[in-house]
Amino acid sequence: MTSKSHWKLLALALVLVVVMVWYSISREDRYIEFFYFPVSEKKEPCFQGEAERQASKIFGNHSREQPIFLQLKDYFWVKTPSAYELPFGTKGSEDLLLRVLAITSYSIPESIQSLECRRCVVVGNGHRLKNSSLGGVINKYDVVIRLNNAPVAGYEGDVGSKTTIRLFYPESAHFDPKIENNPDTLLVLVAFKAMDFHWIETILSDKKRVRKGFWKQPPLIWDVNPKQIRILNPFFMEIAADKLLSLPIQQPRKIKQPTTGLLAITLALHLCDLVHIAGFGYPDAYNKKQTIHYYEQITLKSMAGSGHNVSQEAVAIKRMLEMGAVKNLTYF
Ligand SMILES: CC(=O)N[C@H]1[C@H]([C@H](O)[C@H](O)CO)O[C@](OP(=O)(O)OC[C@H]2O[C@@H](n3ccc(N)nc3=O)[C@H](O)[C@@H]2O)(C(=O)O)C[C@@H]1O
Numbered sequence: 001m002t003s004k005s006h007w008k009l010l011a012l013a014l015v016l017v018v019v020m021v022w023y024s025i026s027r028e029d030r031y032i033e034f035f036y037f038p039v040s041e042k043k044e045p046c047f048q049g050e051a052e053r054q055a056s057k058i059f060g061n062h063s064r065e066q067p068i069f070l071q072l073k074d075y076f077w078v079k080t081p082s083a084y085e086l087p088f089g090t091k092g093s094e095d096l097l098l099r100v101l102a103i104t105s106y107s108i109p110e111s112i113q114s115l116e117c118r119r120c121v122v123v124g125n126g127h128r129l130k131n132s133s134l135g136g137v138i139n140k141y142d143v144v145i146r147l148n149n150a151p152v153a154g155y156e157g158d159v160g161s162k163t164t165i166r167l168f169y170p171e172s173a174h175f176d177p178k179i180e181n182n183p184d185t186l187l188v189l190v191a192f193k194a195m196d197f198h199w200i201e202t203i204l205s206d207k208k209r210v211r212k213g214f215w216k217q218p219p220l221i222w223d224v225n226p227k228q229i230r231i232l233n234p235f236f237m238e239i240a241a242d243k244l245l246s247l248p249i250q251q252p253r254k255i256k257q258p259t260t261g262l263l264a265i266t267l268a269l270h271l272c273d274l275v276h277i278a279g280f281g282y283p284d285a286y287n288k289k290q291t292i293h294y295y296e297q298i299t300l301k302s303m304a305g306s307g308h309n310v311s312q313e314a315v316a317i318k319r320m321l322e323m324g325a326v327k328n329l330t331y332f
């Protein structure tokens with residue numbers, strides 16, 4: 001080849017590269033395809049028993065012996081005594097609970113049991129997830145724990161679409177559980193009062209619904225498979241309140257309690273080997289206009305009567321981050 005045609009070829013190649021670059025920049029999606037160097041597909045290294053070690057530092061050595069979900073045998077054959085009433089124990093609610101446990105299950109699914117190392121992520125409902133593009137990252141965890149009625153439909157890019165476990169109470173149950181969960185999602189009831197057991201019983205056994213006694217109308221028809229339902233052991237509420245927030249447990253009327261997110265982190269530290277969190281953190285109290293959720297426009301004001309101390313919770317979460325018990329995918 002002559003040196004002239006050599007230069008011609010080179011110039012042509014150069015023009016082609018320039019056109020490709022221009023085209024890819026002018027179309028943002030193409031740009032991503034051309035200049036996208038995929039982040040390592042490798043999962044975060046997971047060390048068996050690591051969360052357990054961390055949990056024992058926070059909650060003591062024996063908390064791992066507690067069942068995650070309540071079991072019929074502990075209320076039917078043996079009447080397991082509980083020192084506290086709901087939400088910290090089952091004292092006084094045993095009869096209603098017995099009826100619920102007779103129609104629900106307590107097992108941890110084989111898909112979680114069989115994992116050598118359980119990588120979990122707890123997805124808080126915080127505004128910090130908005131435009132985070134963390135959906136793909138979240139979907140890669142073995143166990144994705146979500147809270148209350150937080151949606152996934154329409155928010156997949158930021159929060160993912162996989163839901164292994166969802167914690168809820170009647171007032172926070174999504175009215176359309178099928179679109180916001182997967183068919184095998186475990187729907188874990190966090191009971192705050194005896195009525196919460198009654199509500200789930202009437203739903204699952206199709207008994208006459210009770211409308212009174214809730215601070216917000218829960219669903220009256222709730223399309224779920226009883227096999228998906230679990231009842232969270234209130235022990236985790238007790239230790240979250242006591243060990244993370246130093247709250248008084250035996251408080252009669254005006255109960256102060258952990259948020260469902262803090263409860264979920266406590267649960268994850270007992271179920272998993274690795275615990276990451278995302279979407280946690282409230283705005284400062286003076287930031288009155290800042291919206292708190294990734295999916296709706298409400299502010300801190302909406303939580304005024306809720307019995308939570310979010311600044312105290314922030315201290316507890318910071319402590320867990322500093323000691324390496326959990327890692328955060330969003331900022332804190
Ligand atoms: C009005 C009211 O009672 N709101 C409560 C709502 C409400 O009941 C449900 O959303 C259902 O509608 O539920 C709560 O919480 P909520 O459902 O808002 O959020 C779930 C958990 O995510 C963490 N979070 C949320 C927002 C934010 N900016 N930072 C966060 O860290 C918290 O750990 C929180 O627990 C609840 O159950 O804890 C606590 C809220 O106080």
Ligand SMILES: CC(=O)N[C@@H]1[C@@H](O)[C@H](O[C@@H]2O[C@H](CO)[C@H](O)[C@H](O)[C@H]2O)[C@@H](CO)O[C@H]1O
Pocket residue numbers: 169171192214215257259260302303305306307
């Ligand atoms: C006695 C009573 O029903 N109190 C209600 C609180 O439980 C409820 O708080 C809410 O109670 C829930 C349990 O039912 C969760 O703990 C939730 O985080 C918390 O915000 C607030 C909501 O604004 O309304 C009161 O009337």
